[in-house]
Amino acid sequence: QVQLVESGGGVVQPGGSLRLSCAASGLTFTSYAMHWVRQAPGKGLEWVAMISFDRRGEFYADSVKGRFTISRDNSKKTLHLYMNSLRGEDTAVYHCVRGLDGVTGAGGLDVWGQGTRVTVSS
Amino acid sequence: SYELTQPPSLSVSPGQTASITCSGDDLENKYVCWYQQKPGQSPLLVILQDNRRPSGIPERISGANSGTTATLTISGTQAMDEADYYCQVWVSGTVVFGGGTKLTVL
Numbered sequence: 001q002v003q004l005v006e007s008g009g010g011v012v013q014p015g016g017s018l019r020l021s022c023a024a025s026g027l028t029f030t031s032y033a034m035h036w037v038r039q040a041p042g043k044g045l046e047w048v049a050m051i052s053f054d055r056r057g058e059f060y061a062d063s064v065k066g067r068f069t070i071s072r073d074n075s076k077k078t079l080h081l082y083m084n085s086l087r088g089e090d091t092a093v094y095h096c097v098r099g100l101d102g103v104t105g106a107g108g109l110d111v112w113g114q115g116t117r118v119t120v121s122s
Numbered sequence: 123s124y125e126l127t128q129p130p131s132l133s134v135s136p137g138q139t140a141s142i143t144c145s146g147d148d149l150e151n152k153y154v155c156w157y158q159q160k161p162g163q164s165p166l167l168v169i170l171q172d173n174r175r176p177s178g179i180p181e182r183i184s185g186a187n188s189g190t191t192a193t194l195t196i197s198g199t200q201a202m203d204e205a206d207y208y209c210q211v212w213v214s215g216t217v218v219f220g221g222g223t224k225l226t227v228l
Contacts, residue, residue, distance in 0.1 A: 035217065045157070045165065045208050047217035059215045062123065095164060106212035108155040108170035115164065 002026040002111060004096045009116030016086050020116055022079040022096030027111060029077040033057075033099035035109060036070060036081050038092035038118075048094070049081065053102040063089075086120045093117050124213045126220035133226045140196040142223045144209030147190060152211045154192040156185055159222075160205045168207075169194060201227050 004027075008020040020036070036048040049070040050059045058070055069082040079096055093115035101107030127145045134140045144154065156169035167176050169185035172192065182197040196203050204227045209220040 037217075044206075044222040045159075045210075045219045047219060050217065061216060100170065104212055105217040106153050108153075108167050108176075109157075109165075109210070109217075110167045110170075110176060112164040112166075 004098065004111055004113035006094065006096045006113045006116035009094065009118045011119045011121060012086055013122050014087060014120055016120070018083045018086065018118060020081040020083065020094055020096075020118070022113060024077040024079070024098075027098065029098075030074040031102055033102055033105065034070075034072055034079045035097040035099055035105065036079075037095045037097050037109070037112075038090075039095070039115070040089075040092040043092075046092070047105070050099065050105055051079070052104075057103055059105075083118070086118075088120050091118060091120050124211070124216070124218050126209055126211065126218055128207075128209060128220040128223045130221070131224045131226065133228055134199050135228055136199060136201065138199055140199045140203070140225055142194040142196075142207050142209075142225065144192045144194070144220050145190055146192075146211065146218075149190050149192055149211070150188050152187075152213060154185065154187050155210045156192075156194045157208045157210065158203075158205045159208065165208065196225075199225075199227055203227060 035050045051070045067085045095115045096113040097109045098111040153171045157165040159165040172187040173185040
């Protein structure tokens with residue numbers, strides 16, 4: 001069964017930190033770029049970050065640059081997102097997503113996890 | 123920063139053709155992907171590289187890209203097609219999504 005399962009979401013105060021994780025199973029992980037995409041309540045999709053298959057390339061949305069860090073462990077087929085200095089506008093469901101291209105986001109995003117909810121509130 | 127513009131909503135009758143547009147600068151020189159998202163579900167890739175359908179996507183869903191506008195076309199629209207649709211490109215090291223179009227099948 002092909003799946004990406006996220007964990008680590010929760011409620012955090014503004015300025016706080018959180019680490020999201022994503023476990024892949026039933027699919028090829030090591031050859032593909034991996035992304036985080038978020039969706040605020042009632043809003044559209046917003047891309048957050050991408051890491052290439054070989055970890056050489058990391059790309060971030062301007063809204064999270066300098067605050068979030070993406071990483072992956074190909075031996076464990078896991079993806080992480082370290083989120084620091086969290087703000088209210090970071091409140092969203094965060095999806096772990098596989099990219100069809102290994103080094104860019106041009107190929108499409110073909111496998112999506114169900115997401116983990118992050119709420120930033122005091 | 124690069125922007126993709128979609129109409130917020132579109133209504134069609136069952137059996138009609140739905141055409142959802144996505145506009146952006148120099149769009150024809152970028153590969154456009156489309157996603158379908160039904161309430162409470164994660165997005166589903168329905169078109170990649172402008173006009174390719176992933177396995178399992180019906181032939182009545184098609185894509186085109188010319189000039190500054192990409193179009194997702196759903197022929198013989200059914201109730202099951204009611205969803206939000208998002209276009210997406212890769213540009214200057216970032217993934218960009220359109221704002222989404224809510225398709226209603228009346």
